[in-house]
Amino acid sequence: MSVREVHAYAEWTLSADNREGVPVAIFQMMCMSCHVMSDAADNDGSRQQTWALDHTGRNPGHQGFKLITETYWRVEPGRGNPYREVEA
Numbered sequence: 001m002s003v004r005e006v007h008a009y010a011e012w013t014l015s016a017d018n019r020e021g022v023p024v025a026i027f028q029m030m031c032m033s034c035h036v037m038s039d040a041a042d043n044d045g046s047r048q049q050t051w052a053l054d055h056t057g058r059n060p061g062h063q064g065f066k067l068i069t070e071t072y073w074r075v076e077p078g079r080g081n082p083y084r085e086v087e088a
Helices: 046-058
Strands: 002-007 010-016 026-031 065-070 073-077
Touching: 026 046, 046 065
Parallel strands: none
Antiparallel strands: 002 010, 010 073, 026 065
8 A cells, every 4th residue: 555645746655665674564462451561573463462362361351452563654756756866
């Protein structure tokens, strides 16, 4: 998904940052009862799901969780934008 808008007569594009080394997403889970958080992990949320199940197994009353997901985005100059040739 990307969004394209024109500002100050120059075209810019906002899209997911897919450069090498940038994670697709970072996942972390938080217990809504005690606010303890799982470790964060890049690109795969399965460890956080397992963490939530284990946490509830140790604390049966803790059944609500919030998944926290970070994604990374980047703005790039579009065609005709004078900044297109400038290194960021």
